[in-house]
Amino acid sequence: MKKLHFMPHQDRVxxxxxxxxxxxxxxxxGLGKTFVGAEKVYLLNNAVNLVICQKSKIDDWVQHFKEYYPNYRVLNLTKKTEAITFRNLIDTKAIYNPSVQIVGAVNYETAFRxxxxxxxxxxxLMxxxxxxxxxxxxKRSKFILKMKPESVVLLSGTPTAGKYEKLWSQVQLLGWDISKKAFWNSYVETTWIDEGxxxxxxxxxxxxxxxLKKKLAEHGAVFMKTEEVIDLPEQIEQKIMVKPTKEYKYFIQNSYLVTKKLDAxxxxxxxxxxxxxxxxxxxxKMLYARQLCGQYSIEKLEAFEDLIFSTNDRLIVFYNFNEELEILHQIALKKTPNISVLNGQRKDLQAYNLYDDSITFIQYQAGAMGGNFQKANKIVYYTLPLGKGSCDLWEQSKKRIHRIGQKKSCFYYYLLVKGSIEEKNLAALREGKELTDELFKES
Known part of the structure; x- marks a missing residue:
């Protein structure tokens, strides 16, 4: 068993x-939510504990509880045999034996099934x-809101994606008995638009x-920003603008295009x-407009090639689509064979861990919300996330390198097609960040 040593801000929380x-x-x-959340579960001292997380984080949670809390029986509920064991322990009332305490870990997509x-x-419930x-x-939200936990631990660095109305489901779990209508009437300003x-x-x-912040605090919510407790290196953002292609302009005007597949x-x-x-x-139309700013943009691919050849440092590259990865991988191989990939089908971080000149490609949904990559201090955003939760993904992706243990300034390079959907997307992400930050400010 490893002994836990909490940092002052974790003790305070x-x-x-x-x-x-x-x-x-x-x-x-980067402030150690895993350690704080797991310790709170331990202090609550319930016989049964359920952790619901992203699929990519299940093994991390299982390992954490096994390593620091050996008295727990820790089970991965995505594995059939361990799920059966978990159910049997409950059904046979074994959990009422004070010496038997269990933790089950399951991902959101599996939990409601x-x-x-x-x-x-x-x-x-954590x-x-x-x-x-x-x-x-x-479906996953409806399922979780039907559950009847005695205790609840919620963890997030970006709880609302800049949209306060999205807090309502979480305040229900905190025990704040307020209807959705009353919540909106109290804190959200709306208007009606005529769409024909x-x-x-x-x-x-x-x-x-x-x-709103006062009521959240009264129901056990704590907001804390990194800069309040830890001096981390500065963050520097740089836009690399490229011209829109004639194909992009044609498609925006006509909503139709026949083009050629690109190959590096x-x-x-x-x-x-x-x-x-x-x-x-x-x-x-939005999907293909984004792809014409990504995998079909020769100008941006050339800018990416110039960028990676300008440094021998470790690079993290965030991307969206599989075809995008395919051509970026080809370009990266021109520079170095030391390439790592993290996505829904593959998790190979050997090159990242071993080589200073490695290039690591991370798909937003698979790696933006988890993982320590502070060996690197440079992130390239080939394309940006878009859609529900995009502000969360973007904000959390930046923290993969800007976290405890980082000693160097962190650089973020945005490859953007000028005058395209991408500039509007970045502006929307920044607006969401500003609204999220407002919740973290001290009253």
Missing amino acids: LKQTEPFNRVAYYLDM RDWLLKLQDFT LDESSLITNENA CFKREVVVGYKHVEH MVSGWKTGVDVELVGDNSLT
Whole structure:
């Protein structure tokens, strides 16, 4: 068993929430939410404990509890045999033996498919990245809100993605008995817009933010930014602008394009393979517009090649699409064979760990919200995240290198197509960050 040594800010958070059995630790990325959350679970001292997290984090949570809390029986509930063991321990009342305490870890996508979890009683529920239940109409959110835990621990560095209305599902778990309608009336400003056949309510701002923060604190929520407690190196952002291609301009105007697939190993980039892009609705048009700013943009691919050849330092590269990775990987191989990849199908970090000149490609959904990459101090954003939770992904991706243990200044390079959807996307991400930061400011 390893002995835990908490940092002063972690001790302070635990003491501040000692009277609460339902807490939310909204700690900035890199402040050790894992250690604080697990210790709170231990202090709550329930026989049954359920951790719901991202799939990529299950092994980390299992290992953490085994390493620091050996008295727990720790089970990975995505494995059939261990899920059966977990159920048997509950069904046979073995958990009422004071010497038997169990922790089960499961990912969000699997949890709502385990109906028997709704039968759990007198247990502690911990949600890692609780921002993943901000949409109360999603299946996983509905399922979790049906559960009846005795104690709750919520963990997130970006609890709202800059949208305060998204806090409602989390305040329910904290025991704040307020209806969604009352919550919106109290803190959210809306207006109705006419869209022809119907009207739609849209959020235009927020009100009574200080009162909201006070109520959250009264229900066990703690907000803490990195700069409040730790002196980390400066963060430096740099935009690298490239011209829009004629193909991008044509597609935006016509919602249709036949172009060529690109290949970094082919002279002149373009292969003989035709690709037809049809933006027959707003979603597909946005999708292909983004790809024309990414994997189909020769100008941006050339800018990426110039950038990676300008340094021999470790680089982290965030990307969105599989085809995007394919061509970026080809370009990277021109510089170095030391390449790592982290996505939904692959987790190979050997090159990152071993080589100073390595290039590590990370897909947002697989690695933006977890992982320590402070051996690197440079991140390249080839394309930006877009859609629900995009502000969370972007903000957390930056913290993969800007965290405890980082000694160098952190550099973030944004490859952007000038005058395109990408500039609007970055502006929207920054607006969401500003609203999130407001919750973290001291009253």
